Structure formats: C-alpha cells, structure tokens
C-alpha cells in the first residue's frame with residue numbers, strides 16, 4: 001500500500017540504508033516547490049537492486065533544497081530492496097517484477113496493485129515531467145530510455161546522459177504509460193558503481209532545481225532506435241565461463257558486461273549453447289517480430305553475431321538474464 005508522506009512529516013535517517021529500514025513500505029514523498037502550480041515526479045527503487053536513484057533522493061532531501069516546482073518522490077520496491085542482502089533483489093522472490101506490471105489489468109497481488117496506485121497518483125498530479133531512475137544489473141555507462149524523441153524528452157534525458165534509446169517495445173514499464181508529459185527512464189550505470197550514484201544525484205539537481213528545463217543548455221544526445229530484446233528460452237540453465245561448461249545449457253563469456261555499449265563484433269564468440277539457436281534465444285524487435293537469425297548464428301555450439309552489433313543491459317547476474325532478458329541489441333552500421 002502506497003503511503004503518502006508530506007515533507008513536513010518526513011523523518012530522514014543519516015544514511016540511506018538506515019532510512020530504507022525505517023520506511024513503512026512503498027512511499028510517495030511530497031515536497032512543496034517554489035512554483036506551486038507545477039509538479040515533477042521522480043521515481044526510484046522500482047527495482048530493489050537498483051539503488052542510485054534512492055541514494056540521490058536521500059542526499060537531495062538531507063541537503064534541504066527547495067525544488068523549483070512541487071516534487072513527488074516515489075520509493076517503490078522497499079520490501080525487495082531491504083530483503084537481505086540489501087539491494088540484491090530486483091523484486092521479492094515469488095512476486096512480480098513491478099516494472100512489468102504497469103498498464104496491466106487490476107489483479108489481487110500487491111505488486112500489480114502498487115503499479116496501479118503509482119499510475120493513478122502520477123496522473124492525478126498532472127506532472128510536467130517524470131523521471132524514473134534505474135541501474136543496469138551489469139557494468140555500463142549511463143543512458144536514457146524513452147518511447148519517443150520529442151524535444152522535451154531529449155531535454156530531460158540530456159540532464160543525465162548523452163545517450164538515449166528510443167523503443168516501442170512494450171514490457172509493462174512505468175515509462176510506457178501516458179502521463180501527458182515527458183517520461184524518461186534513466187539507467188544511471190551499474191548498480192554497484194559509485195559513479196552511477198553521483199550521476200543520478202547530479203542529474204537530479206539539474207532536473208529539480210531549474211525552473212525552466214527547456215531553456216537549459218545541454219550537450220547533444222546520441223539516439224539509438226529499435227532495440228531488439230534478446231531473452232533466453234524457458235527452462236534452460238546458464239553459466240559464465242571462458243569455455244563451454246557441459247553442465248549447463250548455455251555458457252556465456254565472463255566479460256559479457258564489457259560489451260555494454262562497446263559492441264559485439266561479427267567474429268567474436270560470445271558464448272556456447274547445447275541447443276540449436278532458435279531453442280536457445282528469442283529476439284523480439286519493437287515491430288513484434290522475431291529476428292534471431294538476422295542477428296546471430298551458431299557454429300558447432302559457439303554463438304556469433306552476424307554483423308557488428310551494439311548491446312546494452314548485458315549482465316553477469318544469471319538469475320536476471322534467465323528471468324528477464326539477456327541483453328538488448330542495437331544494430332550498427
């Protein structure tokens with residue numbers, strides 16, 4: 001159940017981790033701004049293992065800023081985040097992934113209910129911008145994701161990063177919902193990297209403390225279109241090693257995270273599978289079609305890209321690679 005906390009009733013702990021323990025569950029913190037006629041929304045901890053946004057809002061609140069406009073801060077997957085070991089769980093085991101439940105029909109479970117409450121709250125506030133702060137599970141530079149490339153979206157994204165992915169893939173994420181304003185997901189970089197926390201904080205300062213976002217000078221942003229979501233077929237096992245491991249269906253090279261944004265070259269073997277390619281992966285583009293054979297081929301068991309490809313969201317967390325997706329691919333020339 002989402003608890004609304006007015007800023008005047010907020011009790012902050014010295015450290016973010018202590019504060020996390022004290023929260024009653026998912027919360028929305030309402031901070032009055034200098035201009036009370038507009039509102040901006042910051043969403044954090046949609047995924048319990050992605051703390052940069054949470055650290056950034058804790059720091060922002062401790063510093064006692066008055067934001068340029070009214071502000072509502074969502075801290076969502078509090079239960080998952082504090083399951084020991086802290087910030088290890090994307091969601092509570094046995095429950096849904098919150099960021100796959102937005103736009104879904106009402107259900108009896110807590111997670112879908114929370115997605116509904118968050119959506120309804122944000123719609124009622126009529127915000128002028130929504131930023132949803134995440135981390136990648138693997139090491140990665142920061143990048144933005146949005147469903148469109150409207151100039152207002154680019155202005156918000158550019159406060160945080162110089163790269164943005166534009167996608168029409170529909171997975172049930174907050175970002176896909178229509179709030180009649182720019183909605184941008186920021187992947188602040190790897191979840192355990194202090195640089196990601198700093199990037200989240202620096203971006204947040206600009207996003208919250210500037211009265212006019214559209215008049216800020218920002219660096220040009222590099223756009224990437226039509227990512228392909230590559231996922232692993234159900235009931236397969238996965239490990240990471242330099243050679244194929246006969247005890248697992250799929251072995252991926254252990255430096256797979258190094259491929260994030262640097263790219264996968266055509267001659268580079270990125271893993272091995274005991275199954276034929278089409279029984280190993282699924283690769284769905286944002287037109288809804290499977291384009292697996294356009295992207296990859298298999299020689300014996302070894303897996304290769306057909307051409308130079310850029311990938312992102314690759315992770316060494318086998319549980320996340322198996323349950324959500326292996327990585328996303330961007331075709332490059």
Ligand SMILES: [Zn+2]
Pocket residue numbers: 046047050099134135
């Ligand atoms: Zn996330």
